[in-house]
Amino acid sequence: MSPRRSYDQYCSAARALDVVGDRWTLLIVRELLAxxxxxxxxxxxxxGVSTDVLASxxxxxxxxxxxxxxxxxxxxxxxxxxxxxxxxxxxxVLQALGAWGAPELGERRPTDAVxxxxxxxxxxxELEGEGVVEVRLEEGDxxxxxxxxxxxxxxxxxxxxxxxxxxxxDAGTCEAVARGELSLADAVRDGRIExxxxxxxxxxxREG
Numbered sequence: 001m002s003p004r005r006s007y008d009q010y011c012s013a014a015r016a017l018d019v020v021g022d023r024w025t026l027l028i029v030r031e032l033l034a035x036x037x038x039x040x041x042x043x044x045x046x047x048g049v050s051t052d053v054l055a056s057x058x059x060x061x062x063x064x065x066x067x068x069x070x071x072x073x074x075x076x077x078x079x080x081x082x083x084x085x086x087x088x089x090x091x092x093v094l095q096a097l098g099a100w101g102a103p104e105l106g107e108r109r110p111t112d113a114v115x116x117x118x119x120x121x122x123x124x125x126e127l128e129g130e131g132v133v134e135v136r137l138e139e140g141d142x143x144x145x146x147x148x149x150x151x152x153x154x155x156x157x158x159x160x161x162x163x164x165x166x167x168x169x170d171a172g173t174c175e176a177v178a179r180g181e182l183s184l185a186d187a188v189r190d191g192r193i194e195x196x197x198x199x200x201x202x203x204x205x206r207e208g
Contacts, residue, residue, distance in 0.1 A: 004060070019064050020090065024049050024057050026097070029083065029090050032067065034117065035152035036080035047113040061087070091153060095125055102180035116140035120154035122178040123167075126185075131164030131201045138171050146201065164199025184208070 007014040020026055024046065031037060031045055043054055058081055061067040066087035071079050083090075098121050108114070116139040123135060123144065130147040143159035145152060159166075167184075173192045176182035185208035187193045195205045 004064075019066070020093075022057065022060070024053060025061065025066075026090070026094060028054075028057055028061065029066070029087060030094055030118075030121065032081060032083045032087065033091060033094075033121075033153040034155050036070075036072075036082040038078050038080050042081065045115055045117075066090075088153075095121060098122060099125060099180065102178065105175070105179045108175060114139060117142040117154060117156050119174050119178055120144055123174070123184070124154065126177065126183060127201065129201045129204055131199050132159050132161065133201055134159040134163040134166045135174075136166070136168045137174055163197060165195060165197040165202035165205060167205075168194040168196075 004018065006018045009015075020029070027046060028042065031042055039054070039058070042058075043049065043051065046054065058067065058069075062069060062081075065084055067081050067083055069079055069081050071077065102122070116135075116137050119135070119137065120142050123133075124146065127133060127144065127146045133144045133146060135142050135144065140156070141158050142154055142156055143163065144154045169187065169192060173182065173187055177184060177187065182192075184193065184205060188195055188205050188208060193205075195202055
């Protein structure tokens, strides 16, 4: 475990950066917003991070009260990492950071890695209400728990139950939403997103 570095400034922003300012920390939080993850899963979905750095960051985050590590019961018997309540409180921070950084995305570069669930937080910013939304992309499916008070914010693959709304869209549309160039409501009106479902979220999107 690396010693905690500090800006030694009596400022809440500086204190926050003492905890989450290291490279990879907030992206690990992004991944853990999907719920408990094994080390190997985290490493697979954080291309570019070394095993040593990932292990070090996870230890630091556990020390700082952002994550916990526990062993799954048999037959799983693997260790998983998950966010504490304090760690989950970083969701609006990531949302704000993502909104601020949206203009920096530009067009996707050939060297850019992508995972379908990386679009979860930009899409979540656009949704009002409460419920489960399933999103189908060319890169894969993910689902969102809109206004979830506890538990995962999103997850890979189809929704674990019949979703309140199901969205089908192409990569270009999803990228435009992530860049802040297109709202979900406008994309639905333009026919770029197909919305199905009878829940209030689906109805709100169709009427939006």
